Amino acid sequence: LSAKPIILGNASLDRFDALVIGSGASGGAVAAMLTRNGQKVLVLEAGPNYFPGIDLPDAATLPGAPAGQPLPQFGNDELRLLHRYQIQPDPLTEPRTFRHSVADGDRLRVGDFANFAKTVGGGATHADLKTPRFIPDDFRLATLFGADATKDGASFVDWPVQYDEIEPFYLHAERLMGVQGADGVDPFAGKRSGPYPTPPGAAMYVSSKMAAGVSQLGYTLFACPTAINSLPYDGRPACNDCGFCQGTPCAINAKGTPGVTTLRKALLTGNCQLRPETRAVRLLVDGAGTSITGVEAILPDGSRAMFAADRYVLAANPIEDVRLLYLSGSGGAALGNSSGLVGRNLMLHRGVNVLGVFEDQLHGHRGRGSDHAFTDFRQPANRAVPVGGIVVVQTVPYLIQQAQTYLDQFGALGVKGALLKKMLRQARPRDRLINLSMYGEDAPQPTNTVDLDPAIRDIDGIPVARLTYREHAYEVSAQQFYVPKMIDILGAAGARFAAPIAPGDPPGSGHLMGTLRFGADPATSVCRPDGRFHDIGNLYGTGASLFPTSSGFNPTLTITMLASYVAASIVSPGSPERALPG
Amino acid sequence: LKVLGAVPATAWLLPACSSSGPRYLTDTERRVLSACADAVFPPDASGPGAAELGAVDFIDNLLTAFEHDPPRIIAAGSFSDRRPYAAADGSPSASFPADQFLEFLPLSRVQRAGWQLRLYGSAGTPGGGPNDALLGPVIGLRDRIRDGVRDAIAAFPTPIDATGDIPLRAIFDYLPDQAHADVQLLVLQSLFSLPEYGGNRDGGGWRIIHFDGDSMPLGYSFVAPGTNQIRDRPGTPLIGPETGADPEPMDEEVLDLFRAAVAVLGGKTFY
Numbered sequence: 001l002s003a004k005p006i007i008l009g010n011a012s013l014d015r016f017d018a019l020v021i022g023s024g025a026s027g028g029a030v031a032a033m034l035t036r037n038g039q040k041v042l043v044l045e046a047g048p049n050y051f052p053g054i055d056l057p058d059a060a061t062l063p064g065a066p067a068g069q070p071l072p073q074f075g076n077d078e079l080r081l082l083h084r085y086q087i088q089p090d091p092l093t094e095p096r097t098f099r100h101s102v103a104d105g106d107r108l109r110v111g112d113f114a115n116f117a118k119t120v121g122g123g124a125t126h127a128d129l130k131t132p133r134f135i136p137d138d139f140r141l142a143t144l145f146g147a148d149a150t151k152d153g154a155s156f157v158d159w160p161v162q163y164d165e166i167e168p169f170y171l172h173a174e175r176l177m178g179v180q181g182a183d184g185v186d187p188f189a190g191k192r193s194g195p196y197p198t199p200p201g202a203a204m205y206v207s208s209k210m211a212a213g214v215s216q217l218g219y220t221l222f223a224c225p226t227a228i229n230s231l232p233y234d235g236r237p238a239c240n241d242c243g244f245c246q247g248t249p250c251a252i253n254a255k256g257t258p259g260v261t262t263l264r265k266a267l268l269t270g271n272c273q274l275r276p277e278t279r280a281v282r283l284l285v286d287g288a289g290t291s292i293t294g295v296e297a298i299l300p301d302g303s304r305a306m307f308a309a310d311r312y313v314l315a316a317n318p319i320e321d322v323r324l325l326y327l328s329g330s331g332g333a334a335l336g337n338s339s340g341l342v343g344r345n346l347m348l349h350r351g352v353n354v355l356g357v358f359e360d361q362l363h364g365h366r367g368r369g370s371d372h373a374f375t376d377f378r379q380p381a382n383r384a385v386p387v388g389g390i391v392v393v394q395t396v397p398y399l400i401q402q403a404q405t406y407l408d409q410f411g412a413l414g415v416k417g418a419l420l421k422k423m424l425r426q427a428r429p430r431d432r433l434i435n436l437s438m439y440g441e442d443a444p445q446p447t448n449t450v451d452l453d454p455a456i457r458d459i460d461g462i463p464v465a466r467l468t469y470r471e472h473a474y475e476v477s478a479q480q481f482y483v484p485k486m487i488d489i490l491g492a493a494g495a496r497f498a499a500p501i502a503p504g505d506p507p508g509s510g511h512l513m514g515t516l517r518f519g520a521d522p523a524t525s526v527c528r529p530d531g532r533f534h535d536i537g538n539l540y541g542t543g544a545s546l547f548p549t550s551s552g553f554n555p556t557l558t559i560t561m562l563a564s565y566v567a568a569s570i571v572s573p574g575s576p577e578r579a580l581p582g
Numbered sequence: 583l584k585v586l587g588a589v590p591a592t593a594w595l596l597p598a599c600s601s602s603g604p605r606y607l608t609d610t611e612r613r614v615l616s617a618c619a620d621a622v623f624p625p626d627a628s629g630p631g632a633a634e635l636g637a638v639d640f641i642d643n644l645l646t647a648f649e650h651d652p653p654r655i656i657a658a659g660s661f662s663d664r665r666p667y668a669a670a671d672g673s674p675s676a677s678f679p680a681d682q683f684l685e686f687l688p689l690s691r692v693q694r695a696g697w698q699l700r701l702y703g704s705a706g707t708p709g710g711g712p713n714d715a716l717l718g719p720v721i722g723l724r725d726r727i728r729d730g731v732r733d734a735i736a737a738f739p740t741p742i743d744a745t746g747d748i749p750l751r752a753i754f755d756y757l758p759d760q761a762h763a764d765v766q767l768l769v770l771q772s773l774f775s776l777p778e779y780g781g782n783r784d785g786g787g788w789r790i791i792h793f794d795g796d797s798m799p800l801g802y803s804f805v806a807p808g809t810n811q812i813r814d815r816p817g818t819p820l821i822g823p824e825t826g827a828d829p830e831p832m833d834e835e836v837l838d839l840f841r842a843a844v845a846v847l848g849g850k851t852f853y
Contacts, residue, residue, distance in 0.1 A: 241803040
């Protein structure tokens with residue numbers, strides 16, 4: 001067991017303009033923007049680093065590394081990634097607790113809820129990185145919904161920044177991540193000021209199967225923007241469609257994860273220091289409670305140390321950000337919470353999945369697992385129908401996971417032993433199943449919260465995060481409305497059977513949003529429009545934590561975009577666009 | 583494997599994780615677990631069962647993971663030596679990577695604590711688990727397996743020494759609930775994980791279910807030289823339909839299972 005701290009990047013730096021907590025989509029983008037503008041940045045990451053050479057300009061000396069790139073310690077290995085907690089927090093040592101409401105008492109269950117990768121690069125390391133933009137209407141739902149914005153306890157608000165204002169940051173984020181896509185194929189997308197960096201990659205066979213079904217019902221299937229290189233880009237290779245992409249990191253750095261894009265760029269400036277396995281556990285405040293003076297962190301060997309900078313940026317995720325604010329407060333209160341909204345309006349994208357069973361050989365293990373989508377169900381301005389989300393076409397490539405699912409789902413029908421073996425041979429999930437997955441938008445609800453569990457601790461004896469979450473009629477009605485349509489689409493595409501799968505409780509979308517909503521009014525928001533806390537002058541929220549509403553799209557691009565915007569606002573207050581690359 | 587021609591003769595030799603490594607399980611426990619493995623995934627005309635494919639070695643490798651440094655929990659690297667690099671024109675080259683999966687990654691302090699707790703339980707972990715006082719002690723997987731096998735032997739209606747291998751498969755259902763679930767999941771993991779972990783011997787688990795196996799570094803597509811066109815390869819289509827015959831279409835028994843499931847889930851049968 002190593003007792004010494006792990007320091008990557010410029011180890012000689014000892015004074016920092018900014019300290020960033022978390023190295024994922026938010027933290028990487030913040031570090032990239034600040035360092036390219038000359039600021040000295042320290043990034044603390046709780047998890048390990050699996051990109052040896054991440055801080056080396058030419059990492060080709062590492063055996064097996066892609067030319068000039070870090071060596072990703074990830075392969076076509078379902079076991080380590082989905083069953084042995086290589087990058088996911090282990091619920092035995094870092095559990096969370098869950099309940100539906102305060103009426104459930106302290107908690108209903110202890111376990112692995114809405115957990116997120118804890119590793120250099122964060123959740124954007126293993127996400128399949130579909131990166132659609134939010135549409136312009138997503139930023140003004142309160143205006144569109146009128147009185148319905150607060151119906152049944154919902155708390156829809158407009159964003160303090162609108163699409164046209166932040167569009168240049170979307171383009172910036174797409175270029176940072178190497179997004180593949182095609183202009184003009186999504187009839188509902190907002191306007192763009194520049195092209196996608198690379199064209200769409202190879203379309204999987206399942207996509208051409210589904211195109212017929214989608215168009216037959218009058219919808220438009222298109223190549224979904226995705227942060228995976230279709231062609232060599234930015235020194236990284238093109239994807240070779242190995243099949244390990246959904247929920248698993250990339251073995252050749254074709255996926256635009258922070259470890260090979262934003263974070264690496266920051267480290268290569270010489271202005272950045274990255275400390276993996278270094279977990280922030282407390283923010284220290286000055287006597288007035290209006291300024292952060294340091295961060296206490298647990299080092300790789302379990303000892304503790306203090307770090308300081310001029311500014312502090314929360315970039316872990318919407319749950320861990322709030323946990324840290326509660327751990328840093330006194331008397332059970334969270335820091336920066338004069339609004340009473342810290343930890344509230346947690347959103348998880350309680351979507352819906354509909355599985356189609358086909359008799360073809362779909363070979364869904366060849367390709368990116370998910371490369372096409374349609375957005376016809378996401379029309380917030382149409383008040384005549386429920387508001388759904390993007391629907392993506394997914395395959396079911398993983399073997400262990402699906403064998404267990406067959407046992408769980410068909411066990412009551414007698415599937416075990418020889419019959420299980422037969423199912424796995426004949427009803428090969430990668431060949432027979434297509435999943436239509438709609439990322440339905442959660443209504444923001446102040447009663448859906450993150451706080452600290454009063455008794456459950458992690459391996460270091462620190463209180464863990466508690467989620468209180470219950471679905472709203474807004475998303476439930478959307479699911480009930482669109483599921484029959486999704487079933488019919490699968491039928492039109494040739495499925496022999498189609499059926500919905502019940503959402504998890506809490507939802508397992510992997511999309512965490514809200515908890516530090518931003519806005520102009522300190523009474524109704526935690527952070528200002530530039531990301532700075534209303535209450536604390538040198539503390540910033542970023543990324544998904546700031547989202548006032550969750551849209552119906554995959555959030556990673558918007559997380560990266562918004563983190564870049566916040567960092568640009570630090571560099572160039574009032575004129576963040578000036579901090580963008582020329 | 584469908585790309586057998588690309589597999590070097592040495593690809594399936596797995597000295598680092600073979601059954602010659604450290605052992606936790608006794609011969610009796612190994613026999614019972616072999617029977618359980620074949621209850622989960624039995625040998626039949628289609629091919630071997632889980633026991634022959636190395637399920638018990640896989641389980642023992644996990645239970646003895648901490649007898650290695652680093653612990654054999656998380657395989658290292660990006661590639662095995664089962665697939666070649668692509669040549670400049672995108673076709674499979676004659677150059678294969680070394681099998682990086684034979685090495686294992688060091689665990690972080692927190693990962694180590696988690697796996698130690700999972701395998702050895704609160705009783706075998708200094709300080710125990712973080713929530714033992716509230717939730718009760720964590721029972722380690724080593725004890726759960728050992729105690730579960732012991733209890734199953736005690737409950738089984740005939741002495742196991744007097745029971746043949748095939749009738750002994752019924753002992754799987756005499757395992758206590760937690761051990762039953764543990765063994766079932768471990769057997770599934772052994773069947774379909776990388777052979778370097780000790781199961782899926784010679785890729786036989788993949789072969790039985792007609793799976794290609796790990797595809798890196800070759801993958802399934804390439805950018806045609808001098809163009810921006812992305813193509814797939816003959817024999818392993820990505821963009822178009824499969825070119826070969828279906829190795830095993832769904833028969834009426836399997837279709838009936840889907841009919842029944844769809845009725846329960848509120849779906850539709852289209853034809």
